[in-house]
Amino acid sequence: MLEAHAPVYTEPLSIRIVVRVLGSMRLAVHLLLFVAIASIIGTVLPQQEVYTDYSHQFGPFWFTVFGHLDLYDVYRCGWYMGIVAFLIISTTVCVLRNAPPMVREMRHVPSSPSAHFLQKRPEHFTSTSAKAHGEILQSAVAALRDFGYQARPVQDNAGKTQLFAQKGRFYRIGYLLTHVGIILFCVGAIYNANLPLKWAEWTGTVHPEKNFDLPLSKIPQSSWLSSSSSAFRGIITIPVGQTVNAMFELVGDGFLVQHLPFMLRLDAFKVTHYSNGLAKDFVSTVSLYHHDGKLFKTGIVRVNHPMSVSGVQIYQSSYSDSASRLQLHNYLLSDPGLPPATINAAVGEHLKTFGSQYAISLRDFKTQNVIPRKAVGLSSGAHHGMINMGPTVSYLVNNDRDHTQILIKSYMKPFSRHDEDYRLIGFREMGSTTYHYLTIPQGPQHGIRLFMTYLDDLEQAARHGENASKAVFLHNLDKAQAQTRVFLNVHDRDWFLQSSLKAMQELRAYPLPFLTVFHHYDLHWSAGLEITRYPGMKIIYIACFALVFGIFILFYVPRRRIWIQIDEDKEKSRINLFADSSRNEEDFHRDMEDLNAQLQEKL
Amino acid sequence: MSIETSEIRHLLTFGGMRAEGRLAAQLWAAFLTIGAFLVWYLFRADFWMWQFIVLGLWYAGLMWFGIRWPAFRILFLVVIGIAAIGVGLYQSGYTAANSAALYYVFQSTSMFYWMSAAILISAIGYYRYLFSGHQSAGDWGHRFAWVTVALGFAGLAIRWQETYIGHPSWGHIPVTNMYDAMVLLCTTTALFYLYYEGQGKNRGLGAFAMPMILVADIFLVWVGVAYHQNQIQPVIPALQSFWIKLHVPCEFIAYANFYLAAMVGVAYLLKEKAERTGGALVSRLPDLNKLERIMGSMVMFGFLFFTAGTILGAVWAAKAWGGFWSWDPKETWALIVWLNYAAYLHMRSNKSFGQHNKGRKLAWWATISLITVTFCFIGVDLFLGGLHSYAKL
Structure with missing residues (x-):
């Protein structure tokens, strides 16, 4: 950094002191570290979560204290912005103080400096030559050219000709670009942050709605933002086939509704998968309409491939099930022979069953469910230890009598172990963490009809006083096969008998009087799109380029200056070589030794 | 800007270099230029602006490194050579199951084990040099540091090929999980260490750099063994981006x-x-x-x-x-x-x-x-x- 040698300022002393302190390197170093340390807070404490979660986590006292310190949204709060602003002011003062002398220095080359100045250069070599002045000059020019320097003859104060050469004359651009880049970056960021809105929030003309369950039409006008906002960033979840003209922006513990400059219809949504069931891509097809209903753009929005339309960017951000119709088959364990009742429902719906004693609420539905193979008792050998369990529905069963709650996971695809198919049903009581599984053997036509009928037949046989014996099992299985018209071959029959015994064992621990099997689904997706308008992006990109380019020049383009003076004498001329470098003096010293050797060779 | 015409002429003619060095540098420049043209010729249909810019940056970066640091040129050729064998084996239909060469040496996970061995030997060598002054121990440390870098980068190149084997849609640059990341960290750190060693002409610092790399390498082996991260997985949608390569x-x-x-x-x-x-x-x-x-x-x-x-x-x-x-x-x-x-x-x-x-x-x-x-x-x-x-x- 340059030190201000002469007092350039004419302001009063107090201002001069303030400016000097603000622009000082010490302050800069401390501010940089202070911002760094302050930034840690927001990484330790998850930001912008639901406020009630914080209150559970910290208790009412600390929740309030942290709330007053704005720790839940620390990077947008006053005190953090204040420190950053202070850093930027300090940088700006530093640039304003240093730029004029630096520009002056780059414009005016100190080509004929004083003898005192030259004597103070770190590099100084002397050699002698018997040649004439002109010849020496020529040799010196040639030597300099070999080292990549373009020499310039200049007149010194005494009117004598000397040589001056320099590289990296504009090295100070490195300092200017980096620091101006940082300032520009912040300007762009402020532009993107939509200051007028922040102001409106602060003064209370706009205030965020706190009730997240309110339908769009009921949200008060003071929470709406016009589509002409210069900058916005919000999210909206749209079911396939629907059209929206607004989206939501989270602010503190509430939200604002942002009018969109167009109407957006989600035409389709698709998830593609890798061969092992992991998600490969999420693709939304959207159509954009003017407010008068005229279509003006159709296209796809993928992860990493946003759609750009007149300054607005649309991103694929999330997706969810949107009331897909799920079909479940409900068997009664008290009378397993009855054909199952069909239940139609969607996630989020609540149903009553078993004479209203049980309430079923559907919680989650996934089309793909990749889990570790070990979790279902398979060796982790092939497919990298993961297995795709296929479509899965999970629901909560509430017993209205004793208020126990059971979580059930039901799979649609059979699960194969040693080439034999089972239907899995997982269950766990609320509060316990491990699922127990029913593994019910399937017949060749899928489904558990055969098993249920067989169970029914066995129960009837038991009621008639028959003892458990291999002959009874075989007889009843044959009976069940005849009843369901599902026939097993000899090998499968043995396996089925074995597995049924195991399944019946498992059923003893099963706490419900009915068994629900996931049978079929009709898919309905909704896609979460993020929509932004950031007018400051160009400024930010320019700033970033300036920053990187500036750092490069700052570190790797030193300014190197060489002066060659010739003191003519009667017989021998003395040649003085002075040089300095703004960086990396050690390499430069070696270069200058080489240059001096070259020069002596040519003389 | 700050570079004047004479400087550019100076750069282009490899001025300031001794004669034998100049020829090798010229060969390097020719080699890289032909390589860059080949890449451009083969992939120009798939490239868009930023990929051309990246090609240019790689060209400039490799050129600078190679000219400034002659040993880097040999490393580059050795890495290409080793990677070519591994990739060639995969391309001709072999897998680790039916080729002993792939199983023991050229499949990326094996190669990273060999790399780990090289890191260990190198660290011991440098350490011994620092504390007992054995010149030859330092030399061995130095040699095995080079082996580390060569095996690491070649292994990553082969791993890139492996991501396509069996599942063409899985293909991705192998820098997407902790395992890949640690390999990259080990090799890159060793490479830069060797660069600074060459600049400073002193082997004492190896006793600090290589043990640190050894720690990273132990972590690498551990995430491979304990979390099976050495197995190749497809990448999630968010990582499927051109920008990851930069x-x-x-x-x-x-x-x-x-x-x-x-x-x-x-x-x-x-x-x-x-x-x-x-x-x-x-x-x-x-x-x-x-x-x-x-x-x-x-x-x-x-x-x-x-x-x-x-x-x-x-x-x-x-x-x-x-x-x-x-x-x-x-x-x-x-x-x-x-x-x-x-x-x-x-x-x-x-x-x-x-x-x-x-x-x-x-x-x-x-x-x-x-x-x-x-x-x-x-x-x-x-x-x-x-x-x-x-x-x-």
Whole structure:
């Protein structure tokens, strides 16, 4: 950094002191570290979560204290912005103080400096030559050219000709670009942050709605933002086939509704998968309409491939099930022979069953469910230890009598172990963490009809006083096969008998009087799109380029200056070589030794 | 700009080089130029603006490195040679199941085990050199450091091919989980160590750099064995981006340099202590001023690439997450690391800070920064999560 040698300022002393302190390197170093340390807070404490979660986590006292310190949204709060602003002011003062002398220095080359100045250069070599002045000059020019320097003859104060050469004359651009880049970056960021809105929030003309369950039409006008906002960033979840003209922006513990400059219809949504069931891509097809209903753009929005339309960017951000119709088959364990009742429902719906004693609420539905193979008792050998369990529905069963709650996971695809198919049903009581599984053997036509009928037949046989014996099992299985018209071959029959015994064992621990099997689904997706308008992006990109380019020049383009003076004498001329470098003096010293050797060779 | 015409002429004619060096450099330039043209010719239909820019940057970077550092040219050819064998075997239909060469040597996971062995030998060699002064131990350390780099980069190239084997739709650059990341860190750090060793002509620092790489390597083996991260998985949609090929290498060049700077910091502090109390370290490490300069140039190089890498990451985030900057834990920690080294460089460049013990202060600072960098690199993934934790275990 340059030190201000002469007092350039004419302001009063107090201002001069303030400016000097603000622009000082010490302050800069401390501010940089202070911002760094302050930034840690927001990484330790998850930001912008639901406020009630914080209150559970910290208790009412600390929740309030942290709330007053704005720790839940620390990077947008006053005190953090204040420190950053202070850093930027300090940088700006530093640039304003240093730029004029630096520009002056780059414009005016100190080509004929004083003898005192030259004597103070770190590099100084002397050699002698018997040649004439002109010849020496020529040799010196040639030597300099070999080292990549373009020499310039200049007149010194005494009117004598000397040589001056320099590289990296504009090295100070490195300092200017980096620091101006940082300032520009912040300007762009402020532009993107939509200051007028922040102001409106602060003064209370706009205030965020706190009730997240309110339908769009009921949200008060003071929470709406016009589509002409210069900058916005919000999210909206749209079911396939629907059209929206607004989206939501989270602010503190509430939200604002942002009018969109167009109407957006989600035409389709698709998830593609890798061969092992992991998600490969999420693709939304959207159509954009003017407010008068005229279509003006159709296209796809993928992860990493946003759609750009007149300054607005649309991103694929999330997706969810949107009331897909799920079909479940409900068997009664008290009378397993009855054909199952069909239940139609969607996630989020609540149903009553078993004479209203049980309430079923559907919680989650996934089309793909990749889990570790070990979790279902398979060796982790092939497919990298993961297995795709296929479509899965999970629901909560509430017993209205004793208020126990059971979580059930039901799979649609059979699960194969040693080439034999089972239907899995997982269950766990609320509060316990491990699922127990029913593994019910399937017949060749899928489904558990055969098993249920067989169970029914066995129960009837038991009621008639028959003892458990291999002959009874075989007889009843044959009976069940005849009843369901599902026939097993000899090998499968043995396996089925074995597995049924195991399944019946498992059923003893099963706490419900009915068994629900996931049978079929009709898919309905909704896609979460993020929509932004950031007018400051160009400024930010320019700033970033300036920053990187500036750092490069700052570190790797030193300014190197060489002066060659010739003191003519009667017989021998003395040649003085002075040089300095703004960086990396050690390499430069070696270069200058080489240059001096070259020069002596040519003389 | 600041480069004048005579300088460019100077560069283009390889001026300032001895004759034999000049010929090799010219061959290198010709080789790279032909290579770049070939890449352009083969892929020009698939390329778009940024890919041409990246090709240009790689061309310039390899050219600069190769001309400045002749040993790098040989390394480059050796890496291509080893990788070609491995890729060739896969291309001709062999797999690790039916080819002993692939199973024992050329499949990437085996190659990384060999690399680990090389790191161990190299670390022991350098360590022995530093404390007992065996010149030959230092030489072996040096040789095996080269083996590390060659096997590491070749292994990564082969791994890239492996991502396509069996599942053509899975193909991706192998920098997407903690395992891949640690391989990249080990090799890049070893490469930069060797560069600085060549510049400083001193092997003493190897006893600090290679053991540090060994620690990273032990972590690498552990995530491979304990979490099966050595098995190739397809990448999630958010990582399927062109920008990953720019963002990740930049960050790792930066991390490598920051780590090395920290190790030089340790060396500085030990040497300073040895100068006061006496010890073997005094004679086999560069003098304190030189150590400080090496440390500074490492931080500078790292800082340049860290800035570029973080910005590229932000550009990517603007495409993937809808925002240039989201205050995600990883982003915030990147900012913390950046601010930390920015403060370091300001203090280093400025004369207004007391010159008394400045080297020692900077050495302590660089050493302590190791914690910050490690937290940014691994800690965030392990402890904090957020949008960025692809590499979580």
